[in-house]
Amino acid sequence: MPILCDSRQNDSGYPKLVKYQSMEASEVLFSCSTNYKLTFTARRTELRKKSRKRNCRLDFFFFPFWQLLSNCFFLFACSCGMRNLSSPTRDQPMLPELGMPGKLLKLKGMFNSKFGSVPKFYVRAPGRVNIIGEHIDYCGYSVLPMAVEQDMLIAVEPVKTHVLQLANTNPLYPDFSTSANNIQIDKTKPLWHNYFLCGFKGIQVELAEICAKSEHYIGTEGGGMDQSISFLAEEGTAKLIEFSPLRATDVKLPSGAVFVIANSCVEMNKAATSHFNIRVMECRLAAKLLAKHKCLPWEEVLRLEEVQAKLGVSLEEMLLITEDTLHSEPYSPEEICRCLGISLQELKTQILSPNTQEVLTFKLYQRAKHVYSEAARVLQFKKICEEAPDNTVQLLGELMNQSHVSCRDMYECSCPELDQLVDICRKFGAQGSRLTGAGWGGCTVSIVPADKLSSFLANVHEAYYQRSNRSLVPEKQSLFATKPGGGALVFLEA
Secondary structure, X not given: OEEEEEEEEOXXXXXXXXXXXXXXXXXXXXXXXXXXXXXXXXXXXXXXXXOOOOOOEXXXXXXXXXXXXXXXXXXXXXXXXXXXXXXXXXXXXXXXXXXXXXXXXXXXXXXXXXXOOOOOEEEEEEEEEEEEOOOOHHHOXXXXXXXXXXXXXXXXXXXXXXXXXXXXXXXXXXXXXXXXXXXXXXXXXOOHHHHHHHHHHHHHHOOHHHHHHHHHHHOOOOOOHHHHHHHHOEOOXXXXXXXXXXXXXXXXXXXXXXXXXXXXXXXXXXXXXOHXXXXXXXXXXXXXXXXXXXXXXXXXXOXXXXXXXXXXXXXXXXXXXXXXHOOOOOEOHHHHXXXXXXXXXXXXXXXOOHHHOOOOOEOHHHHHHHHHHHHHHHHHHHHHHHHOOOOHHHHHHHHHHHHHHHHHHOXXXXXXXXXXXXXHHHHOOOOEEEEEOXXXXXXXXXXXXXXXXXXXXXXXXHHHHHOOHHHHOOHHHHEEEEOOOOOOEEEEOO
């Protein structure tokens, strides 16, 4: 896992990346406060408060970036957008004292102009795309994402006050400051700075697992995929991310194909609506009803994966159990209470989240069917990549197509624009295409044979973007090919 980039350069003149991959603990200078230090091991991350107390203010200044994906999480769960910063190459100007791309020099100047001082360190976090495994991380199942080359960059300076100052070079996002001792997050207003405050609040109380929990402060009952791939990504490979305990396995993608991201230009902030949390609760309720039917201690069950684990059966068998146990008609809260033998008040206060307590119907059968079938597709995808048959790209594409159909019909997290974009991508050469991310807007990911890439990009751009107002969105910000990128890094200035 790439963690730290120091100011020294290797013989090639490029930044020297220090990677910690052994089982030994390695302390790194990675903190949003001089009061804390982080210790990374292969199994866990610890946050400890330093013995010597120092108060500090943090001045943050965000580099311009693109609103390409619905969500691109940094260490502190900051979801502000993205910009393009590839790994340094010979044709990129370097910042001599940092050994970094010249774009950081511009960022340094903008920071100095804003705050009258220079940053002490810079943080880079990649965007991510989930190739397959949608809406199953919070159900306990493995997912298969990769970090992308597009990323986010933050410049930081600690100073001796208790004030956090946040600024963004995009004028759409106003400056913000608050006391570090009194972090208040309004869940009803998903403002850009709230995502940073979530991470800062999370770091104050006890790093991939910390970040996953931190997102809950904004009101989203997510899983942990976004944060995990941001930390654990390595250039050139996708990752199978497993949970409880958190672990990552390399998945080598086929060399004869590329992955293309396409923005539907439909925005849906999952923290601003209840769609996402309703799905989480439907999966939780489905798990409890399945557990109760199988005479398991359903009160303890929260995730669909727990039911499978306690029964010791395969995913295919879980699909059959779902067919036999749950009916396809929506469940009312009253019916769920009868099935579990609890009162409506107990259902609302002990099981449902605050923004789902007034929901009138829950589709448990459909959600469980999607989760178990999608979990099986993730494992099949990994197996095909490992075995690498001659028709690998075709087989992977079929799994991605099946995933989109399930997301659209069983999980109902697509939208007309996403469905149209998926159809266009398949029409012009994608072997497989599906929505990626939470859904209800956002992006698609397509697997495209490398020799068809140029014509694919041109045709999709004309068919989806030029024939509507979407042509106003810059092409390079809405449609692009990418490859697996590296994970989060900290650049320290000498």
